[in-house]
């Protein structure tokens with residue numbers, strides 16, 4: 232029962248470091264201006280005012296007059312009271328899989344998990360990060376496995392996708408639930424949304440995380456690739472393999488050491504220590520399995536059920552995964568974050 236001073240709508244909002252400023256300015260001072268922002272857009276997904284992206288930075292034009300000072304942004308931002316996570320994390324199974332039905336970046340197990348969850352009735356839609364002809368990401372709400380015939384939905388785009396604003400829309404319309412995939416920062420954003428808002432707890436049923444070393448802003452990576460001779464009209468795949476960024480075009484490949492592009496890595500990636508998407512239901516990556524397979528780390532009962540369904544239907548081939556192969560990249564992210572702190 233609510234008391235006189237405490238309404239039923241009261242929520243716990245973090246303290247303001249800048250006490251006389253609106254919440255967005257606090258977010259700006261703690262996360263954005265310090266270059267810690269991962270651009271996951273969890274804040275934009277819940278802001279009733281106007282948080283958006285301006286010149287590759289999360290921003291709120293005219294926040295002085297337009298911010299409602301509700302505190303939603305700081306409640307959900309995974310970096311406001313940042314607790315870095317690292318390692319392989321708790322898991323039920325570590326394996327390698329290759330879908331027999333779909334093609335993707337590696338073994339298409341991300342696509343297989345999300346589509347199988349739909350077929351089982353666990354979800355009625357899955358959010359994919361597709362792309363346009365210039366390789367800018369475009370969110371797609373898949374509601375039927377046949378929609379996965381759109382070949383641009385699978386595969387890795389080394390640039391940010393607006394997954395969480397799309398999730399805000401998806402939870403409004405879903406009946407049985409939503410499946411989602413994203414980089415570790417996006418997965419952390421989903422968990423924050425679930426912690427703070429019942430609708431996300433009820434409706435988000437499967438969260439697939441991607442192993443991730445770093446990501447890039449679209450303008451930066453597209454100009455960089457063009458300067459290296461990549462023709463976007465012929466580009467069919469981008470990959471980072473053994474330290475090399477490889478752009479595969481219909482008539483050849485452009486390769487360079489990914490370390491050369493260090494200056495354009497999004498700043499928020501430099502503080503991130505989560506390589507394996509520790510908070511996901513299942514995470515997938517290239518490292519840890521043979522070519523053509525996706526490494527799959529099954530962490531929760533929800534993901535275990537989907538994997539059992541995939542096996543029962545014979546939808547994928549399985550192979551052994553090797554967790555030791557992840558050690559180098561887990562350590563690399565930890566060291567990079569420590570160097571930034573110094």
Ligand SMILES: Cc1cc2nc3c(=O)[nH]c(=O)nc-3n(C[C@H](O)[C@H](O)[C@H](O)COP(=O)(O)OP(=O)(O)OC[C@H]3O[C@@H](n4cnc5c(N)ncnc54)[C@H](O)[C@@H]3O)c2cc1C
Pocket residue numbers: 334335336337338339340341342343358359360361384385386387388389390391392394412413414441442443444445446447471515516517518525526560
């Ligand atoms: C930015 C980035 C960095 C990565 N770094 C590594 C790494 O260092 N080491 C490693 O082993 N693996 C890394 N991965 C994961 C790897 O590239 C594959 O995505 C993974 O192995 C799954 O392959 P798959 O064939 O199972 O996926 P698919 O079945 O092809 O499905 C992948 C899905 O990922 C989603 N997706 C693609 N790009 C993005 C994006 N930018 N943001 C959100 N969602 C996206 C799409 O919805 C797509 O359908 C990275 C992925 C990304 C997006």
